[in-house]
Amino acid sequence: MPDVLELRDVCRDFSHGVFRARTVHAVDHVSFSLERGKTFGLVGNSGCGKTTLSRMITRLIRPTSGQILFEGEDIAALGRGAGKAYHRRVQMIFQNPEASLDPTMKVRDSLLEAMEIHSLGENREARMEKIQRTLKQVGVPEHLLSRYPHQVSGGEGQRLVICRALLLEPEVLLLDEPTSMLDVSVQAHIMNILRDLQRELGLTYLYITHDIELLGWISHAIGVMQRGKLVETGSRDQVMEAPRHPYTKELFHSYSHWEQPPVSKRRSL
Numbered sequence: 001m002p003d004v005l006e007l008r009d010v011c012r013d014f015s016h017g018v019f020r021a022r023t024v025h026a027v028d029h030v031s032f033s034l035e036r037g038k039t040f041g042l043v044g045n046s047g048c049g050k051t052t053l054s055r056m057i058t059r060l061i062r063p064t065s066g067q068i069l070f071e072g073e074d075i076a077a078l079g080r081g082a083g084k085a086y087h088r089r090v091q092m093i094f095q096n097p098e099a100s101l102d103p104t105m106k107v108r109d110s111l112l113e114a115m116e117i118h119s120l121g122e123n124r125e126a127r128m129e130k131i132q133r134t135l136k137q138v139g140v141p142e143h144l145l146s147r148y149p150h151q152v153s154g155g156e157g158q159r160l161v162i163c164r165a166l167l168l169e170p171e172v173l174l175l176d177e178p179t180s181m182l183d184v185s186v187q188a189h190i191m192n193i194l195r196d197l198q199r200e201l202g203l204t205y206l207y208i209t210h211d212i213e214l215l216g217w218i219s220h221a222i223g224v225m226q227r228g229k230l231v232e233t234g235s236r237d238q239v240m241e242a243p244r245h246p247y248t249k250e251l252f253h254s255y256s257h258w259e260q261p262p263v264s265k266r267r268s269l
């Protein structure tokens with residue numbers, strides 16, 4: 001069985017300037033794969049190409065060269081139906097929950113609409129039942145359904161975004177700094193929910209972050225990016241405890257004596 005998602009030698013260039021054209025290699029020959037049911041954590045400094053990579057995976061932009069395979073099939077070659085199914089099966093969760101929910105719609109309508117677009121649930125009643133069950137999974141009270149996105153807290157908003165993604169029965173979640181705008185105790189709650197969901201539903205995560213502690217806590221494998229290149233990749237323990245590349249050593253320097261998963265400590269805050 002192929003890995004759920006595989007990047008093969010993926011490049012993405014951007015050109016600037018009219019008189020003196022300059023090319024930025026935003027993503028430069030990157031290859032890695034996501035193992036089903038596991039988390040691949042991607043870390044690197046600002047501007048290293050993480051967002052460009054996730055935009056390619058979500059098909060917002062195309063690679064300049066290389067291939068992205070979903071269950072062995074090149075996502076650039078998917079037809080209309082398979083493309084729509086891909087967008088359901090691979091869901092993206094961004095930093096800012098408020099920007100991810102339609103501000104003009106009540107939460108209930110946003111959730112129902114997402115299911116209707118993908119023809120999930122036989123009728124409104126069945127869809128509402130599923131929404132109620134999924135809200136429980138992410139720990140959100142039902143009364144929030146009649147609110148607008150600006151009337152919920154950041155943590156509630158992010159749990160609602162996760163709920164909307166789950167309603168579509170995805171296999172992969174691309175999580176781009178999903179907790180970076182939340183305070184530490186809320187962050188820990190969301191991280192615990194994500195981990196429980198992965199265990200329960202066998203979800204595969206690509207977790208993009210600057211936060212080394214969260215990276216170590218959630219990841220099974222880690223990739224380190226520097227200026228568009230994937231400079232190191234391996235199991236979490238190998239990359240964090242015995243880094244090989246000088247940039248990885250620098251990045252994890254202050255964590256070389258890490259012992260405890262920090263999020264379990266944060267939970268008690």
Ligand SMILES: Nc1ncnc2c1ncn2[C@@H]1O[C@H](COP(=O)(O)OP(=O)(O)OP(=O)(O)O)[C@@H](O)[C@H]1O
Pocket residue numbers: 014015016024025026044045046047048049050051052053
């Ligand atoms: N549309 C674009 N046009 C030109 N250059 C771009 C474009 N998008 C990204 N870049 C450049 O590509 C490089 C990688 O950018 P990218 O946004 O992928 O980095 P990042 O790792 O996500 O950064 P951050 O963590 O700050 O979001 C940067 O040098 C950026 O300036």
